[in-house]
Amino acid sequence: MPLRANDLEPDEEEFLEKFAVSGEAVRARQARCPSPDLILAARSGTLPEETASQVSEHLSACLWCQTLARDLVDAEISSLTPEEEGRIRGRVLSALGERAEARAPFPRRFWPWLWRPVPLATVAAVAIAAALWVHFRPRTAPEPPSSAIASRQAAPEDPKALKLEKLAVKLPAAGALIWRGEARTEQERYAAELAEALAPYQTDNFPEAARRLENLAQKYPRAAEAHIYLGVCRLYLGNNLGAIESLETADRRASEALTQDVSWYLSLAYHRAGRTELARERLLKLCHSQGERAARACAGIEELSGPTPGAPQR
Amino acid sequence: MKKFEEIYRKHVDAVFRYSLRCIGRRHLAEEITSEAFLALYQNIHRIDPSQLPGWLFTVAKNRAVDHWRKSAREELCGDPPEEPRRGPEFRLEAFVLESKALKPVHRVCLILRFVHGMTRSEIARQTGLSETQIKGYLQYALHLLRKELAGQPSERDHAASSE
Numbered sequence: 245m246p247l248r249a250n251d252l253e254p255d256e257e258e259f260l261e262k263f264a265v266s267g268e269a270v271r272a273r274q275a276r277c278p279s280p281d282l283i284l285a286a287r288s289g290t291l292p293e294e295t296a297s298q299v300s301e302h303l304s305a306c307l308w309c310q311t312l313a314r315d316l317v318d319a320e321i322s323s324l325t326p327e328e329e330g331r332i333r334g335r336v337l338s339a340l341g342e343r344a345e346a347r348a349p350f351p352r353r354f355w356p357w358l359w360r361p362v363p364l365a366t367v368a369a370v371a372i373a374a375a376l377w378v379h380f381r382p383r384t385a386p387e388p389p390s391s392a393i394a395s396r397q398a399a400p401e402d403p404k405a406l407k408l409e410k411l412a413v414k415l416p417a418a419g420a421l422i423w424r425g426e427a428r429t430e431q432e433r434y435a436a437e438l439a440e441a442l443a444p445y446q447t448d449n450f451p452e453a454a455r456r457l458e459n460l461a462q463k464y465p466r467a468a469e470a471h472i473y474l475g476v477c478r479l480y481l482g483n484n485l486g487a488i489e490s491l492e493t494a495d496r497r498a499s500e501a502l503t504q505d506v507s508w509y510l511s512l513a514y515h516r517a518g519r520t521e522l523a524r525e526r527l528l529k530l531c532h533s534q535g536e537r538a539a540r541a542c543a544g545i546e547e548l549s550g551p552t553p554g555a556p557q558r
Numbered sequence: 559m560k561k562f563e564e565i566y567r568k569h570v571d572a573v574f575r576y577s578l579r580c581i582g583r584r585h586l587a588e589e590i591t592s593e594a595f596l597a598l599y600q601n602i603h604r605i606d607p608s609q610l611p612g613w614l615f616t617v618a619k620n621r622a623v624d625h626w627r628k629s630a631r632e633e634l635c636g637d638p639p640e641e642p643r644r645g646p647e648f649r650l651e652a653f654v655l656e657s658k659a660l661k662p663v664h665r666v667c668l669i670l671r672f673v674h675g676m677t678r679s680e681i682a683r684q685t686g687l688s689e690t691q692i693k694g695y696l697q698y699a700l701h702l703l704r705k706e707l708a709g710q711p712s713e714r715d716h717a718a719s720s721e
Contacts, residue, residue, distance in 0.1 A: 253693070255700045260672070280670065280684055281582025288580040290622040311655050312669050317579060318662035321685045324574040328588055328686065332570065335592035340599060429585055 278302060283313045331436040338439060405543035406512055411476045411505055413442055434464050445473060450480045461490070468497040468506075475509055484517040504530060508537045511544070524548060562599055569611040570595070576615050580622035584686050590621045653703050664699040667692050 252260070277283075278299050285291055286299040303309050316322065324332075441456035457474035464470060475490035491510040498506045511526035527548075530541035573594055577587040594617040598605065605613055654660070654668055666685060670676045678689045685692070 253697070255697055256671070259700050259703065277674070279582075280674065284578065284582040285580055285622070285626070288619070288622065290580045290619055291626050295626070307651065307655055308669060308673055311665060315662035315666045315669075316685075317575075318666075320661070320663045321666055321687070322575045322578055323686070324571045325686045328574065328584065329570060332574070332588050332592050332595075333566075335589070336566070336595050336599075339592070339596050432585075 277306060277309050280312065280316065283309050284316050286313060330440060331433070334436045334439050405540050405547050406515060408479055408512060410445075410448075410480075411473065411509065413446070413473075434460075434467055437463070438467075438469055441470070442473060445477065448480075450477045453477050454481060461493075466497060468494045468499065468502055471497065472502060472506055472509070475506075475513065479509065479513055479516070484513050487513040488517060488519075504533065504537050508541070511541070515548070520548065562595075562602055565598065565602075565607070565610060566595055569614055572611050573614045573618055576611075577618040577622065580619055581625060584683065586625065590618050590625075593621055594618045653706060657702065657706060659702045659706070660699055663687070664695050664702070667695045668699050671696060 278286075282291070282295070282299050283303070286296065286303055289296075291299065303313060437460055441453065441460045443453075444450075444456065445453035454474060454477040457470050457477060461467075461470040461474055471490045471494035475487045475494060478484070478487035478490060488510065491506055491513055494502070494506045495510060507526050507530050511523045511530070514520070514523035514526065524545060527541040527545045530537050531545055533541075570591065574587055574591045577590040577594070578584060581587050581590060594614045597617045598610075598614060654665060660668075663685075667681060667687075670681045670684060671678075676684070678692045681687070681692050682689050687695070
């Protein structure tokens with residue numbers, strides 16, 4: 245297992261130089277050591293018999309692996325980190341939300357499929373859980389609207405058809421995902437972090453949601469979802485130019501399933517920023533599409549500037 | 559739900575650590591831990607609290623067994639190496655494995671880095687430490703080794719004298 249030379253710090257290079265002879269000798273001897281995960285699991289009783297036997301035999305004679313096996317279970321290394329706990333909690337909550345959706349149409353034979361790590365499916369489950377929470381939460385005195393929502397309500401100039409409403413949390417089709425080795429782990433990580441970032445969004449805490457989504461968008465610049473929801477948050481916060489920036493970014497990355505949503509919110513942002521022609525252009529495309537936003541897009545165009553010739557009659 | 563939340567808070571760390579010992583990889587240990595608690599949720603009305611966390615450990619262990627059974631592993635390891643009771647490699651081994659000044663976390667970083675040839679990000683995934691922490695632990699460990707070596711004949715001297 246040769247060290248990657250361009251990854252070495254100066255003190256590591258010095259160490260290797262000092263121990264050049266013995267370092268090479270150790271690595272040559274240890275080249276056939278089992279991987280750390282096998283070393284760790286060797287005494288757990290979970291390995292298949294043949295594997296366990298091989299690894300145990302090696303461990304009984306290899307001081308380096310014995311040391312590693314002992315040290316890897318040290319509390320400082322094996323304890324749960326806050327980030328890991330957050331991801332576990334997110335997974336559990338997502339799955340519980342999925343179960344609470346008792347009307348799920350999946351037949352029993354699909355339940356095993358749901359157990360597999362399907363990264364963005366967990367985000368869909370968070371949406372269901374959030375929808376259930378919003379519906380069943382205790383009805384107390386209504387919360388005063390946040391300043392962002394208040395300002396939205398106070399803006400009378402939005403045409404009725406172009407009224408700003410929150411984009412429901414939803415996912416692109418699973419087929420849009422590309423699962424490839426380590427990318428799968430990154431997809432899972434992204435899905436869990438997206439779910440966490442959208443938690444304040446679900447309760448209309450747009451400033452906090454925007455903050456989290458900004459960080460997420462920087463961390464995963466190729467992912468469309470973070471940019472879309474950030475754009476929606478910025479619309480609610482009255483940051484129309486920021487919303488345009490986010491939504492235009494999302495537009496370049498969005499899958500087919502999200503394109504219509506992006507176009508819709510982008511047209512709202514253009515309209516609010518006074519770029520009426522760009523808004524109308526987007527709405528026209530939507531109006532002529534087959535999607536669920538088509539009707540409202542047509543109505544929006546009509547309200548902005550009268551009926552558009554050629555628009556489908558609904 | 560409140561009862562489940564309490565049980566979760568009380569046992570999640572222990573279940574994770576147990577899962578890690580069963581599966582060897584942190585991201586898989588996260589999955590197994592989640593699955594164990596979801597299984598608990600399904601059966602919470604049937605489980606006596608005195609059975610916890612053992613019940614959770616059993617679920618985690620079963621999941622790990624399933625994983626190992628499914629994962630195809632080629633040649634896992636070669637013959638155990640001969641013990642170097644002579645030779646230059648013995649000095650390195652003595653310093654790293656027997657130094658009282660090194661804590662387990664230092665040794666893990668050293669072994670994974672210089673014996674298993676892992677990058678800092680790979681070590682981070684294996685240990686849950688951040689790359690910054692790993693860099694710091696490695697620097698400190700090397701500093702301790704340098705101190706121990708001070709006053710001892712260098713390895714080059716040793717190699718030259720034995721030719």
